[in-house]
Amino acid sequence: MTPDFDLIVVGAGINGAGIARDAACRGLRVCVLEQGDLCNGTTRWSSRLIHGGLRYLEHAELGLVYESLREREALLRIAPHLVQPLRLLIPIYRGGRRGRWLIAAGMRLYDWLSWGKSVPKHEMLDVAEALKELPALRRDGLIGAAAYYDGQVTFAERLVVENTLAARAAGADVRTYSRVDRVLTADRSVRGVRYTDLRTDRQSDLTAGVVVNAAGPWVDRVLGDVIRPPHRFMGGTKGTHIVVPAIPGQPKVACYIEAESDGRPFFVIPWNGMLLIGTTDIRFDGNPGEAGADADEIDYLLTETNRVFPDAGLDGNSILYRYTGVRPLPRKEKKDEGDITRRHIIKHHRRVAKGLYSVIGGKLTTYRSLAEEVTNRVVRRLRHAGPKCRTAQLPLPGASVDLPTVVDGLDACEFISPESRQHLLTVYGSRALEIRDLVVANPRLGDEICPHSHAIAAEIGFVYDHEMPTTLADVLLRRTMIGLSADQGRAALPKALQIARRHVGWSAARSDEEERRYLREIARLSG
Ligand SMILES: Cc1cc2nc3c(=O)[nH]c(=O)nc-3n(C[C@H](O)[C@H](O)[C@H](O)COP(=O)(O)OP(=O)(O)OC[C@H]3O[C@@H](n4cnc5c(N)ncnc54)[C@H](O)[C@@H]3O)c2cc1C
Missing domain, CATH: 1.10.8 (Helicase, Ruva Protein; domain 3)
Structure with a gap:
């Protein structure tokens, strides 16, 4: 019997939406099931940067940085209304863990990895130049700054919405408030899913040749008892941001700061007329939907921001709102949180359920290339002869x-x-x-x-x-x-x-x- 769909995608975060768009554009019959509204998970709670990830250079993840920088260009091209270039400054202080020469070398490598990019190259600034751009910076010990460009997606939610609209326009069936309760298998192959329409409380089955589990930090929960003995693929860490009003001398550029207490870099970003400050990186094993900010995290973000912008005078009362998300990272028991790779893994559960794939890890920035890679595998598995991936060229609906x-x-x-x-x-x-x-x-x-x-x-x-x-x-x-x-x-x-x-x-x-x-x-x- 012909299955209901070629492909069922579980989850309409950025990865699920991107996969649905690519697969539908290549002529596959696609269904997306999302337990909440579109963009109900981690994607909403990110720093909203479309970036190469300077920090990954320290972990020698050159491939990831190269891919991210290439994707940054693609998004600036296909969604210029949603993704814009963002100038960032890294203030350099005497005695900092990353000295001027190290930062300059990192900047050169970053430029080199994004050769041919549309945004300007980095500049090394002296103190006067740095203060001209960021007058509110702490002057004591300041020896200069590095300036460079990345991308910002002010409303990551809209990137998901537009990918979903494009998927629907190409024929995908998108069902929100539809929670996948279990993946159905038979004879070591995936058959489809059982899901509940949360608006009516009705449970139904849908069949498909391939199921892609793009449930972000919920990936293990969606797999349920399909994998025996149970295996945990995800090892999430949570990250918190605070949103505060513009501060005096509000930076027009974003600031990438090294925290004094632990040396972790974090961002102070002009965003939506306010400042977005984050983030933290703490192991989290609970229900991703219930992750919240601890007092320590808030304190850390306020203290470190006040340290670099002494006149900001931020305290708990300055916070307009906060949010916390769980990074869907691959499980690594022994590594420090910051050392866990941000690369994605596409896992085919071929031993227990041929045709069932899980997306583990990844970045908002690389959602398009991840979707291309997943769809290539789906197309091969289904032996589908359709057009090649065009998502790097096709503008999103709002860029038509x-x-x-x-x-x-x-x-x-x-x-x-x-x-x-x-x-x-x-x-x-x-x-x-x-x-x-x-x-x-x-x-x-x-x-x-x-x-x-x-x-x-x-x-x-x-x-x-x-x-x-x-x-x-x-x-x-x-x-x-x-x-x-x-x-x-x-x-x-x-x-x-x-x-x-x-x-x-x-x-x-x-x-x-x-x-x-x-x-x-x-x-x-x-x-
Ligand atoms: C604090 C923080 C900052 C970050 N900053 C950046 C950044 O600046 N730049 C960057 O590139 N990346 C960043 N990331 C990483 C990036 O946000 C994530 O990797 C990416 O958003 C993951 O997208 P996703 O679609 O895989 O997961 P999600 O966005 O979590 O989507 C998964 C979806 O699956 C749905 N789902 C779950 N279970 C079910 C079920 N049973 N049935 C149906 N649907 C289900 C969920 O409701 C959810 O909508 C950050 C992450 C965090 C936590």
């Missing part, structure tokens, strides 16, 4: 029209404020023109509903009609990005709720439940 044309198109609409136009461009890229058309037809839809993000009324209906959210939290936190504002969308909530209620037809009780649910989700971020 070049940005200057989109800017002109938005500027022509007098009912949308300049701030809101910028927001629309950043979040939806060229698809903002579809939102503009809604406003042209009904100018009241151009009204701003969020004083922080400058999101407008039209977006709520637009994302409901085109981007498959289920809850209001999906709309605010993972589509319009209103929920990542300084007030986490509190000011926009009544209006957004009213529009959503009218648009979707929620009852008063459902509307109240949506509001409670949203407040519960953001309460978690407030700690």
